[in-house]
Amino acid sequence: MNDPRRSLPSVDALLRAAPARALLERAPRQLVVDAVRDTLERVRLDPAHAPRDDGAWGKAIEAALEERQRLSLRALFNATGVVLHTNLGRAPLPAAAIEAMREIAAGYSNLEYDLDRGARGSRHTHCSALLRELTGAEDALVVNNGAAALLLAVNTLASEREAVVSRGELVEIGGSFRIPDVMARGGAQLVEVGTTNRTHLPDYTAALTPRTGAVVKVHRSNFTMHGFVTDVSVEELATALGEGGVPVVSDLGSGLLLPLDEWGLRGEPLVRDAVRSGAAVVTVSGDKLLGGPQAGIALGKRDVIERMRANPLTRALRVDKLTLAALEATLRLYREPARAAREIPTLAMLTTPVERVRERATALQSRLASAGHRTSVVSSDASVGGGSFPTSRIPSAAVAFEGDAVAMEAALRRSEHPVIGRIEDGRLLLDLRSVPENDDASLASAVLAAFA
Numbered sequence: 001m002n003d004p005r006r007s008l009p010s011v012d013a014l015l016r017a018a019p020a021r022a023l024l025e026r027a028p029r030q031l032v033v034d035a036v037r038d039t040l041e042r043v044r045l046d047p048a049h050a051p052r053d054d055g056a057w058g059k060a061i062e063a064a065l066e067e068r069q070r071l072s073l074r075a076l077f078n079a080t081g082v083v084l085h086t087n088l089g090r091a092p093l094p095a096a097a098i099e100a101m102r103e104i105a106a107g108y109s110n111l112e113y114d115l116d117r118g119a120r121g122s123r124h125t126h127c128s129a130l131l132r133e134l135t136g137a138e139d140a141l142v143v144n145n146g147a148a149a150l151l152l153a154v155n156t157l158a159s160e161r162e163a164v165v166s167r168g169e170l171v172e173i174g175g176s177f178r179i180p181d182v183m184a185r186g187g188a189q190l191v192e193v194g195t196t197n198r199t200h201l202p203d204y205t206a207a208l209t210p211r212t213g214a215v216v217k218v219h220r221s222n223f224t225m226h227g228f229v230t231d232v233s234v235e236e237l238a239t240a241l242g243e244g245g246v247p248v249v250s251d252l253g254s255g256l257l258l259p260l261d262e263w264g265l266r267g268e269p270l271v272r273d274a275v276r277s278g279a280a281v282v283t284v285s286g287d288k289l290l291g292g293p294q295a296g297i298a299l300g301k302r303d304v305i306e307r308m309r310a311n312p313l314t315r316a317l318r319v320d321k322l323t324l325a326a327l328e329a330t331l332r333l334y335r336e337p338a339r340a341a342r343e344i345p346t347l348a349m350l351t352t353p354v355e356r357v358r359e360r361a362t363a364l365q366s367r368l369a370s371a372g373h374r375t376s377v378v379s380s381d382a383s384v385g386g387g388s389f390p391t392s393r394i395p396s397a398a399v400a401f402e403g404d405a406v407a408m409e410a411a412l413r414r415s416e417h418p419v420i421g422r423i424e425d426g427r428l429l430l431d432l433r434s435v436p437e438n439d440d441a442s443l444a445s446a447v448l449a450a451f452a
């Protein structure tokens with residue numbers, strides 16, 4: 001038997017050949033050696049496709065080297081139609097936020113320095129005035145993400161005490177983040193009240209003891225319940241518990257600062273209304289409907305936010321200067337709502353008229369057609385994602401490909417500049433609702449390159 005693996009060149013021989021020597025000029029030796037080993041390993045597994053000559057070996061080694069040099073975290077095109085896709089990094093940042101990050105990243109800043117007094121300051125001052133202005137809250141604190149804001153609120157108010165929560169709100173938000181687990185990690189003893197579908201005010205009040213630290217309300221952000229359902233609003237609870245009584249923590253999830261009713265997106269609570277409801281603390285994410293960087297924002301009563309700020313956990317959950325820079329620049333856009341809707345990519349994508357999305361899909365389709373690809377423009381249903389407006393479908397338009405959807409999806413996903421589409425009814429779709437309009441030209445080039 002003639003086993004082709006027997007005749008494989010050695011690592012040394014491959015490194016001495018001209019193609020590898022050229023690669024050694026532009027990459028660290030160890031990396032080239034590893035790329036040679038990767039190539040040999042691949043050929044051992046698939047000997048039928050072994051390179052036939054030095055040139056072919058060189059190409060294979062170069063490809064392996066490129067793979068090793070590739071960054072792990074890479075930019076891609078989200079053509080899934082899910083605008084806030086947690087796996088794909090949620091909100092693309094507005095240009096103003098990127099500019100602010102660039103400026104702060106490149107040098108020193110007054111992150112924890114009070115320029116008026118010439119003395120040590122606090123990083124917690126930077127977004128709080130703007131958050132108070134935009135939400136009506138007495139005070140605000142920014143931490144790493146929404147889960148951290150809830151953890152900190154529960155830990156501050158109910159550590160070694162009881163936290164009362166409805167059985168209808170013991171939910172999983174996604175990616176192994178479960179509300180009861182977070183509350184337990186916050187040090188609170190969970191007191192479940194009501195049932196999955198119905199919880200009444202007396203269920204809460206009957207559960208109160210001298211050990212109650214907080215009542216927690218969790219917004220059903222990623223599902224809805226219909227039928228025989230009763231729920232107690234934060235407002236009712238706060239009124240019943242009274243000013244100065246047991247504090248209500250309202251975990252809102254998405255931070256919607258502008259009403260989107262005009263665009264057919266209804267039912268998601270506005271942050272300003274949640275703050276007004278009487279909750280001691282409202283927690284929201286920075287990178288959902290707010291459209292900014294990953295962050296968790298706690299908005300609430302002055303004394304409660306002050307206690308949260310003084311909690312030693314805050315140090316472990318604090319945000320870095322780049323997040324603060326991006327968040328402040330994003331929040332500032334909300335002073336002019338029309339500008340926010342235009343310049344915050346998440347809002348712009350959600351509010352683009354479907355006719356415009358269809359025009360863009362048609363332009364992409366004709367560019368692909370002129371390169372010989374058989375595609376058509378189809379109507380599609382996009383969605384908000386990220387645990388917001390769980391039932392809203394946003395009318396959209398997509399380019400649908402003819403041919404092997406599974407193979408084409410993989411080719412786009414694994415290409416140099418990945419494009420993530422979705423397969424529906426056996427067809428590969430690229431939905432333009434979740435692609436920022438400025439990216440249209442580069443998306444077309446990426447698709448053409450992936451299929452070349």
Ligand SMILES: *Cc1c(COP(=O)(O)O)cnc(C)c1O
Nearest residue numbers: 145146147221252253254285387
């Ligand atoms: C998304 C969400 C969270 C978690 O926020 P992250 O920023 O993802 O940590 C918490 N609660 C609710 C209701 C949410 O929708």
